[in-house]
Amino acid sequence: MSKVVVKLDTRKFQAPSQSDIDAAKQFILQREENARMLEGKIDEALADAAEKIVIICYRYDVDPQKLYIASGFNEQMMNEIAEVMDALEEEILGLIQEYATRSTKDRERINALLLWMASLGRGNRKLRDTLEGYLYKFMKDLEAAIAALRFAETTMTDAVTKVKSNLHTIYTMPEVMATFKNASEFAATYIQSRGVQKGGVGLSNNGSTNVTNMARLTLQMVWMRSHRIDMEENGAAGFYVLRGSNYPCDYCDSKVGFHPMTDIEDFPPFHGHCCCYVVPIFTITDII
Numbered sequence: 372m373s374k375v376v377v378k379l380d381t382r383k384f385q386a387p388s389q390s391d392i393d394a395a396k397q398f399i400l401q402r403e404e405n406a407r408m409l410e411g412k413i414d415e416a417l418a419d420a421a422e423k424i425v426i427i428c429y430r431y432d433v434d435p436q437k438l439y440i441a442s443g444f445n446e447q448m449m450n451e452i453a454e455v456m457d458a459l460e461e462e463i464l465g466l467i468q469e470y471a472t473r474s475t476k477d478r479e480r481i482n483a484l485l486l487w488m489a490s491l492g493r494g495n496r497k498l499r500d501t502l503e504g505y506l507y508k509f510m511k512d513l514e515a516a517i518a519a520l521r522f523a524e525t526t527m528t529d530a531v532t533k534v535k536s537n538l539h540t541i542y543t544m545p546e547v548m549a550t551f552k553n554a555s556e557f558a559a560t561y562i563q564s565r566g567v568q569k570g571g572v573g574l575s576n577n578g579s580t581n582v583t584n585m586a587r588l589t590l591q592m593v594w595m596r597s598h599r600i601d602m603e604e605n606g607a608a609g610f611y612v613l614r615g616s617n618y619p620c621d622y623c624d625s626k627v628g629f630h631p632m633t634d635i636e637d638f639p640p641f642h643g644h645c646c647c648y649v650v651p652i653f654t655i656t657d658i659i
Contacts, residue, residue, distance in 0.1 A: 399648040409470040418535045420459040435521035439558040440514040471593035508578030512541045518559040519546040538579045542566030591640040607651035615646030
């Protein structure tokens with residue numbers, strides 16, 4: 372790994388060794404590898420659920436222009452879809468919990484991290500509530516895709532293939548885009564809105580993408596919280612932030628440098644794809 376220069380007041384602080392810096396880099400590499408694995412597992416779960424819901428909707432042979440996945444619409448069909456969605460929610464939560472706590476094997480630490488993680492929802496919501504919202508959007512994305520594919524007289528087998536290969540690009544599917552010309556003739560929520568989600572500032576129009584983005588950021592935050600706890604327990608006086616990628620980011624650039632342990636807001640990650648890493652810094656007296 373390339374050598375990094377850390378600028379510190381060496382009258383007060385012990386300069387970290389190259390092995391300390393390399394260890395910090397390796398921690399981020401391991402975190403990102405686990406994030407990629409988590410995203411892959413979640414995509415597999417989403418694809419499996421999408422296949423089941425396509426098959427359910429085709430089996431009930433609902434008029435594609437009337438298809439509307441919500442309570443009160445074809446109760447038996449909705450019960451089957453709800454069962455799939457409930458299982459999907461539990462599977463994804465379990466995956467996030469598993470991969471987010473892989474940075475430690477200490478059971479007490481894991482339990483504390485899981486308790487903290489439960490609060491990491493969007494806005495003032497908890498993690499589960501946020502996931503439920505994103506999965507509801509995913510279900511409504513499937514509603515649009517299935518209505519469009521059935522309207523185009525796509526076979527069930529081909530519909531399954533198309534939906535699974537377009538989980539993150541539902542609204543660029545040719546069949547879905549074709550329905551936008553006569554959107555008012557369809558009951559599907561996001562055909563009517565032509566794929567636009569109202570009030571979705573900072574969110575993707577695809578619920579599946581919001582789910583995987585949330586999972587990645589949650590994992591990053593939990594790994595870094597555990598990392599911070601390790602530093603505190605080892606008596607670090609502060610931490611040094613360094614860029615872990617060459618991607619242009621003025622905010623990350625502004626955070627590079629030394630921070631006391633009390634600077635909680637200056638501890639990465641700073642955004643969903645942040646690769647900044649931190650090196651613990653100790654005072655001279657602590658080392659002695």
